[in-house]
Amino acid sequence: MGPSNPAGDAEPRPRGGSPLAGVAATRGGSPLAGxxxxxxxxxxxxxxxxxxxxxxxxxxxxxxxxxxxxxxxxxxxxxxxxxxxxxxxxxxxxxxxxxxxxxxxxxxxxxxxxxxxxxxDEACGWDQDRDIARALLAQDGIGVAQYDITGRLVRTNAAMEALRPPGAGEDWLVRLAARDGSGTAGAAFEDVAATGVPLAGGVYEPVPAGGSSALSLSCFRVEDVLGTPRGVMVEASRVAEAGPGQRIDAAYRGAFEIGQSLDVVQVARDLTRVLVPGLGDHATVDYPEDVLEGRDPAPGYPGQEASAPRRVAVRTSEGAWPERLIQVGEAIPRVAESPEIAAKFVGDVLVADAEQARRILGGDPERIARFLPEGTHASLGCPLYRRGRFFGYAAVYRTRGATPFDETDIRLMHDLCARTATAIDNAFRFAREHQTAVVLQRSLLPPAATRSTAAETAGFYLPAGGSVSVGGDWYDAFDLSSLRVGLVVGDVVGHGLEAAATMARLRTAVQTLAELDLPPDELLARLDDLVRRMQVEAEHPDTVGGSCLFAVYDPVARTCRMASAGHPPPALVTPAGEVAFVPLAPGPLLGVGDHPFEVTTLTLPPGSTLVCYTDGLLGRDVAAGSERLKADLAELSGDFGSPASLGEAVLARSPHAENPADDITLLLARTHAVPEESTAVWEYPADLAAVGDARADVRGRLEEWGLDELVFSTELIVSELVTNAMRYAGGPVTVRLVRDRVLVCEVSDPSSTQPRLRRALVTDEGGRGLFLVAQLTSRWGSRYTTRGKTIWTEQDLPEGPARPR
Known part of the structure; x- marks a missing residue:
């Protein structure tokens, strides 16, 4: 709520000068305004x-x-x-x-x-306000001061003059500093004049600390009848110092704030906020390098040589931290070994007066000035120990008065440090689990970049940051039969080691099912069955599930078939730079069951880029995240040649990648195509006489390609497969050769019966055909098609000019 301006909109309030001058610049009192x-x-x-x-x-x-x-x-x-x-x-x-x-x-x-x-009553209203102000100034129980809108002191009463320290100037009141470090009293008066929001019971002290005690200040704005600010009225009274019981109770209440964060540095800051003013006037917390670098300290007495402590948090009740003392981030100078120093590492609370503290520091004036605040008369230090591990050291110093630390203070210090050490240990346990899950997940992911006949791929995985444990996101890219490539991106429900273990089982299942050459919709259906069995085995079934996108790209036909189980659709970037999301029909999440999955088929020109991702890349607002991703891909696709560089640029632009609230997985695949001159296709009727034609056609094409070394083996393979197809499946029979990094031979027939390799007996007249095929090839297998099945084989090409690049 800001002050009203009868003349119109207020201009910006200037800073500097008198504490209330900014308000004066925004106000113009006019008698006609009311x-x-x-x-x-x-x-x-x-x-x-x-x-x-x-x-x-x-x-x-x-x-x-x-x-x-x-x-x-x-x-x-x-x-x-x-x-x-x-x-x-x-x-x-x-x-x-x-x-x-x-x-x-x-x-x-x-x-x-x-x-x-x-x-x-407008004419007499201001006079009534003056009567009230006069009454306030006349009383002698509370100090009262009036400032005009320019910050000039107008008047004070006798009680306020009695509160003024000896020799203090007229501006002594505005120079007081807030005990909580929020600024000076003058700045608070300025804010009250500007906003009209009163200040109630703020505790302010002289800077530097002197003999005068702290004051409780209240301030409210004074306005005339027209609503124009005329200044502020300040009330002041001495603060009664809390007794030992009150101070201890306040410190114990503040201890509940320690350990709310998994950040070990924030835990140290929380401790200093309780120590000052709970136990003293200055407080420090130091950590060894192991803690700062995320390594769990070794158990037992570390010794001075094994630890390199560094200051991580400081706090003082006297304004800014003195420059002569060790600052945050500085290494702690070594101090000669002594019983007191050894006690710091083995768990004892060290209580020292000023003389003992100087002796522990070796009496070196320069070192004493670096360690002890000026005016120190008592110090209290305690190590941060938990489960036999040294996590750091906390110290508090008293510089005002001469009250030594008593047994109650020592117990409080010990309890606070024990709570702090527990919080640090909890943070390390979380860090260990998080790191274990990240290592496990990264070890299960494929290489970041792959290159094959079908596509060039690049994958990225960013674990969730902050207090969120690693999740179950994964990606994969693997070769399939006939030069095809399988692409998969998934997201498992939950976080932590259980999610990573679930991800590992699902990734292995996808690879196994993909090797069976199942179509995408059937593969997801089998994967859904697996997740449902895992839910039965799990203690909490609701924590098992997830989404998955599976795609298969064929570089010969240049087609991509994909299906989704509740996963976001991939983005497609054409060679011309056009960007669109694939119009998928997403099925239910894995684990729902009893719902079919639909297959979407696309024809992709060579050089197209499929961009698959998990929802962590989009953020909570999926619609806005999708539009941002689409715009980034449209702008970046023409400037980056490889999928890896494009993926890095996309993540660099994402507002969620710097400190992800959820895991981010990104898989990019740049598609390739097999040239038409490297393929040959023939179709034969169901007539055994056509087997000879098939051999002749294959022999002629291999000789044309310069693959004379593979003529004999390929003729035998084609002869066996075509004969079996015509004998048991009927026609028509299709033969296809593909020359690339390997020679692929495919024989397709209308039957859905899968062939089976078996060992023939000596007395058997047949059954040795597939055994011979297996001996002549590097890999072979079969897969279902929409019109039957295809038996495929792969043979390594001989080294030489016939081997395509």
């Missing part, structure tokens, strides 16, 4: 309504413009009427009656009238 005014036309309708009229009667100018004035003001007299200057009863917008002195003025040659209204 006079309600309305301009009426010849028909008695309102054509203009002032802000003061709105304050007096509640009606806005928009509501009154065009309305008859008599509805609010009653019958308005003419300017020459003797009743034009009388007191009348006006109707407020709320329905109540408002009395006001009304004046009516006219102009020569115009029928318009100006109506002015002034509440009868």
């Amino acid at each position: 006079v309600a005014a309305a301009l009426l036309d010849a028909d008695g309708r309102v054509v203009w309504w002032s802000r003061a009229a709105q304050r007096l009667l509640g009606w806005t100018g928009e509501e009154m413009t065009g309305r008859p004035a008599r509805e609010v003001l009653g019958e308005v007299p003419e300017p020459g009427d003797p009743t034009a200057g009388r007191r009348v009863r006006l109707r407020h917008r709320s329905g109540r009656v408002v009395e006001a002195d009304v004046r009516v003025s006219g102009a020569d040659g115009s029928a318009e009238r100006l109506v002015l209204a002034l509440a009868p």
Whole structure:
């Protein structure tokens, strides 16, 4: 709530100078600002309504413009009427009656009238405020000071003068510093004058600390009847220092704030906020390098040589941390071994007076100045120990008064440090589990970049940051039969080691099912069955599940078939730079069951890029995240040649990648195509006489490709497979050769019966065909198609000019 400005919008408040000068610059007190005014036309309708009229009667100018004035003001007299200057009863917008002195003025040659209204108590209101201010200044129980809007001290009472320290100047009050470190009293007075929000019971102290005690200050803004700020009124009283019991109780209540964060540095800051002012005037916390670097300290006494402590948190009740003391981030200088120093590492609370503290530091004045705050008369130190491990050291110093630390203080210090050490240990346990899950997950993911005949891929995985444990996101890219490539991206429900273990089982299952050459929809159906069995085995079934996208790209046919189990659709970037999301029909999440999955088939030109991801890349607002990803891909796709560089650029632009709230997985695949001159296809009727034609066609094409070394083996393979197809499956039979990094031979027939390799007996007349095929090839297998099945084989190409690049 800011102060009102009768003259219009307030200008920016300048900084600097007098603490209240900024408010003075925004205020212009005008005596007419409180006079309600309305301009009426010849028909008695309102054509203009002032802000003061709105304050007096509640009606806005928009509501009154065009309305008859008599509805609010009653019958308005003419300017020459003797009743034009009388007191009348006006109707407020709320329905109540408002009395006001009304004046009516006219102009020569115009029928318009100006109506002015002034509440009868406006003239004496400021005098009443002055009476109240005079009463405040006259009392002697509370110190009172009045400042005008420029920050000049107007007057004080005797009680305030009694609070002024000896020899202090007139500005002593505004120079006091807040005990909580929020700033000076002058800055607080300025904020009160600017906003009108009062200050209640703020504790302020002299800087540097002197003999005077702290004061409790309250401040409120003083305004005139027109609402114009005229200054501030300040009340002050001495702060009664809390007794030992109150101080200890406050410190124990503050201890509940320790350990709310998994950040070990924040835990140290929480401890210093309790130590000051709970136990003393200065506090420090130091950590060994092991803790700062995320390594769990070794158990037992580390010794001085094994630890390199560094200051991580400081706090003082006397303003800024003194420059001569060791600052945050600085290494702690070594101190000669002594019983007191050894006690610091083995768990004892060290209590020392000023003389003992100087002796422990070796009496070196320079070292003493670096370690001990000026005026130290007592110190209390305690190591941060948990489960036999040294996590750091905390110390608190008293520089005001001469009260030594007692047994109650020692117990409090020990309890606070034990709670802090427990919080650090909890943070390390979380860090260990998080790191274990990250290592496990990264070890299960494939290489970041792969290159094959079908596609060039690049994968990225960013674990969740902050207090969120690693999740179950994964990606994979692997070769399939006939030069095809399988692409998969998944997201497992939950976080932590259980999610990583679930991810490992699902990734292994996807690879196994993909090796069976199952179509994408059937693969997801089998994977859904597996997740449902895992839910039965799990202690909490709701924590097992997830989403998955599976795609298969064929570089010969240049087609991509994909299906989704509740996963976001991939983005497709064409070679021309156009970006669109694939129109998938997403099925249910894995584990729901009893729902089919649909396959989407795309024909991709060579050089297209599929961008698959998990929802962590989009953020909570999926629609906005999708539009941002689409815009980034459209802008970046033309500037980055490889999928790896494009993926890095996309993550660099993502607002969620720096400190992800959820795991982010990104898989990019740049598609390739096998040239048409490297493929050959023939179709034969179901006639065993056509087997010889198949051998002849294959022999001729291999000789054309310069693969004479593979003619014999390939003829035998084709002869066996085509003969079996014609004998047991009928026709037509299709033979396809593909020359790339390997020679692929495919024989397709209309039967859905899968072949089975078996060992023939000596007396058997057949059954050795597939055994011979297996001996002549590097890999072989079969897969279902929409019109039957395909048996495929792969043979390594000989080294030489016939091997394509």
